[in-house]
Amino acid sequence: MxxxxxxxxxxxxxxxxxxxxxxxxxxxxxxxxxxxxxxxxxxxxxxxxxxxxxxxxxPECLELRERHDSAVDGASKLIFQTKDGHLIESVVLRPRTGRTSICISSQVGCACYCSFCATGKMGFTRNLASAEILDQVTQANRLLKSEGRVIRNVVFMGMGEPLLNLNEVFASVDFLTAVPFFNLSGARVTVSTVGIPDAMACFTGRFPSVRLALSLHSARQEVRERLMPQARRFPLDMLRGALVNAAGNGTVMIEYLMLLGVNDGPEDLAALVEYLGDIPVHINIIPFNEYAGCSLQGTPQSGREHFANELKAAGFDTTLRYSLGSDIAAACGQLVKHKKEQMHGTG
Ligand code: SF4
CATH class of the missing domain: 1.20.1160 (Paired amphipathic helix 2 (pah2 repeat))
Known part of the structure; x- marks a missing residue:
């Protein structure tokens, strides 16, 4: 079929x-x-x-198993089951600015093992097919119809590293941006990566108008390696060339998750300013959703604001993101991890 x-x-x-x-x-x-x-x-x-x-x-490749609606900020977490029984997550965000967004998964689990991420603690199971990636958007649109909403932005920032599932993610982006299908402009689709230089070059060559988000989280090599083991294979100096290349299209975002005492000090700020130099990027400062089983703590809001203001003073276009869905475990992979633990009796 x-x-x-x-x-x-x-x-x-x-x-x-x-x-x-x-x-x-x-x-x-x-x-x-x-x-x-x-x-x-x-x-x-x-x-x-x-x-x-x-x-x-x-008509559907995924079965919607659970829906969790935030009581505080209009986020909804959706848990889907694939035909072969795996669970994945998507998060619908209804920001006050009005543009309904969805954060979608590209893999079952993830092989990158970032220390702050619940999905990274599950290990990797398999890539999602493009139909499974796209079905998250189609089914969310069906749920949103009763609210008179439709998905306006799609962000590949859920479970998995999209650029390690290149063919299926490329096919999905083609479908999302094609006029006869979802017809989203490139500015409404964002693919987020831990930073895989060859794949980034491939992505920007194929989709010059689609947004690429680099999860940088530190411009200090030793700190980045502690947070993201992939940084050992793709060190900051190697990554910078790919970043310069991608930023030439004006579509690159830098994601910076702020972790207390880890990457939020004056030396971290100085390293970030020096590393980015005059590359034309938009920096997104992200709060950390703490969760059981992870000892990292988020930088308080005052610290995040100070960091963001310093970046703005240094001339960087900077946005402070506020946490959405903190009451429904909206950080990537948390609910699926919890559900798997329940199923296997460890939760
Ligand atoms: S943050 Fe992304 S790339 Fe890192 S482990 Fe989690 S899902 Fe994988």
């Missing part, structure tokens, strides 16, 4: 059922732009088309 993301199969069925191109366009819009259910989308097709598509297409 094929999925709704199999473009060739959908076109073959369209021809077999003699659905006119404008009818197919309405069908695609119902599925990908308007958050309609599968049954409602089928209604726009002629009758013989409905039967054929129903027989040969699987």
């Amino acid at each position: 094929s999925t709704i993301y199999d473009i060739d199969k959908m076109e073959t069925l369209r021809r077999q059922a003699a659905v006119q191109p404008h009818g197919m366009k309405r069908f695609r819009n119902a599925l990908f732009k308007n958050g309609q259910s599968w049954d409602a989308a089928l209604e726009v097709l002629p009758e013989e088309g409905r039967a054929l598509f129903s027989e040969q297409i699987v």
Whole structure:
């Protein structure tokens, strides 16, 4: 059986059922732009088309297992189960600025083992297929329809390192930005990476207008290695060339998670300012969601504000991000980790 993301199969069925191109366009819009259910989308097709598509297409690759809504800030965490029984997370964010966003997963678990990340403590299971990546967006749109919302921004910042699943992530970004499907502009799609220079070059070559976010978290090599083991393979000096190349398109964000006593001191600030130099980037200062099993603590808000103000004074475009979904364990991987522990009796 094929999925709704199999473009060739959908076109073959369209021809077999003699659905006119404008009818197919309405069908695609119902599925990908308007958050309609599968049954409602089928209604726009002629009758013989409905039967054929129903027989040969699987409308969903993931099963929504749980939904946790924040009581404080409009975030919702969704836990999906893949057909082979793995759990992944997505987080819907409804910021006050109005643009509904979704943070999606690209892998089951992760092989990068960042010390601050709950997903990193699970190990790696497998890559997600592009259909499984895209289904997180489609299903979130269906949930949001009753609120009159639609996903406006997609961020690859959930479980997994997207640039270690290059083919499937590239296929997903193609689908998200294609006019006939989700039709999101490159500025509305962000792919976040721990920093894999070759893959970053490949990404920016293929998608020059799509945003790339580099999880830097420290411009001091020894600190970065402690936080992110991948930094040993891809040290800061190697990463800088890829960063300069990517920033040439004006689409790079620097993610900086602030950890108390780890990367928030004057020497960290000085190293960051020196490392970034005149590279045209936007810096995002991120609060840390503390969780059981991780001894790291977040820098208090006053410390984050001071750090951000110093960066602004040094001429960097800087944003202070506020935590969303802290009451629903919105940090990447927390809920799935907890659920797996419950299932295996260790929670
Ligand atoms: S922060 Fe991202 S890359 Fe690092 S372990 Fe977690 S999911 Fe993997």
